[in-house]
Amino acid sequence: MTATDVAADVTAPGPMTPRPYRVVARRQDTHDTATLDLIPLYGEQAHWRSGQFMMLYAFGVGEIAVSISGGALPGEPLRHTIRDVGAVSHALTQTKVGDVIGVRGPFGTSWDAMDAVGGDLMFIAGGIGLAPLRPSILEAVRRRGEFRRVILLYGSRPGEGFLFTDEIEEWERLHGFTVHQGVRAGLADVVNDPSFDPAMLLTLACGPDIMMEVAAKTLTDRAVPPQKVRLSLERSMHCGIGLCGHCQLREAFMCVDGPVFSYDQLVPLLATEEL
Ligand SMILES: Cc1cc2nc3c(=O)[nH]c(=O)nc-3n(C[C@H](O)[C@H](O)[C@H](O)COP(=O)(O)OP(=O)(O)OC[C@H]3O[C@@H](n4cnc5c(N)ncnc54)[C@H](O)[C@@H]3O)c2cc1C
Structure with a gap:
């Protein structure tokens, strides 16, 4: 490993660092539930398995676990469906197209x-x-x-x-x-x-x-x-x-x-x- 590799490794975002994702589509599913389509501002889309979840961060409000509801095919945005039940889920469901949220993950086990x-x-x-x-x-x-x-x-x-x-x-x-x-x-x-x-x-x-x-x-x-x-x-x-x-x-x-x-x-x- 060279000094540059070490520096890159040390500064690479770890699993606790949210990556910025932009909301590229928003759909209101029911009176209290919305689906967000997200793409990363930089870098690759996360690779995930069905059943896993992400930690979604509404800046200044907080972070919650939210399962992945779609986006498995190449080129598709990451999709999350969120029910507005409290502070963080409310902030996330109120985001608009163009807004940026933080995303960590994927985490957890799969349905297989x-x-x-x-x-x-x-x-x-x-x-x-x-x-x-x-x-x-x-x-x-x-x-x-x-x-x-x-x-x-x-x-x-x-x-x-x-x-x-x-x-x-x-x-x-x-x-x-x-x-x-x-x-x-x-x-x-x-x-x-x-x-x-x-x-x-x-x-x-x-x-x-x-x-x-x-x-x-x-x-x-x-x-x-x-x-x-x-x-x-x-x-x-x-x-x-x-x-x-x-x-x-x-x-x-x-x-x-x-x-x-x-x-x-x-x-x-x-x-x-x-x-
Ligand atoms: C693995 C995992 C996957 C999840 N996937 C999803 C998902 O796909 N979509 C989604 O909307 N949520 C999902 N959740 C739930 C989510 O993480 C939050 O717990 C929920 O959104 C409440 O967070 P909050 O900060 O908005 O509310 P809080 O401020 O924590 O809670 C406010 C009020 O809402 C009540 N409340 C908390 N959670 C729920 C709930 N789930 N249903 C009803 N009332 C609740 C609390 O008792 C409290 O009275 C998932 C949780 C886990 C652990």
Whole structure:
């Protein structure tokens, strides 16, 4: 290593340094949810895997974890879908095209949805939980011929509204997805269907804890292997790299060991009182 290499290495931004990204498009999805498309001011677009999250920084306000909701194809901007629930999410959803925010990441584990190739793939989403699933849904659309059934169960709380309704209609009509609005009823339909084969099913779920817990119990009670039920856990995260301990639960750091866990990994964690 030369002195110049060392200097470049020392001054290179580390995982705690936000990189400036410009908002190049903004879409209002529901009354309180907006999707931002982002491109870096300099350097390359981040390489990420479906299920991972970024730390988004609204300058002067604060930083939050936000899952990646799109932008997997070369040349596509990084996409995030954000629900306005507090100080930082409010500032981010209020940005306009041309504004600059800070981005760190990607962090965390992936859905690995392609483990379902040759079998059935089910997405279970509650509210904003559809956003972290969207990159894997789009991958399933692109590789539709490699799966048997692709199922989407999607529910939202009264008044919350539904995300990506135009796309959901296309996934059902053009790509043969089986779509159920409402998670509980949809789940009953799936497991009571005579063609239901628990050994062939991979399930990816994101939404309120109670929704994911009921879904995981229902599926594993019907002999779906717990390793094939994957859940994304949203816990308060600060550093994103397993240093600060903010999201630590027993031996697990939600930001590096998660946010996507298989149900067998989660059972002992969910049994602890702190969660
Ligand atoms: C891995 C991971 C991925 C995430 N992905 C997304 C995403 O894709 N889109 C997104 O919008 N958010 C996502 N979040 C949540 C996000 O990080 C923030 O927690 C949330 O936006 C609140 O931050 P805030 O500073 O705006 O609100 P705060 O000031 O922290 O909270 C204000 C109020 O809102 C309540 N609140 C906090 N979080 C939520 C919530 N998630 N839903 C409802 N009420 C809440 C609090 O209890 C409080 O009363 C994710 C979190 C994690 C850990």
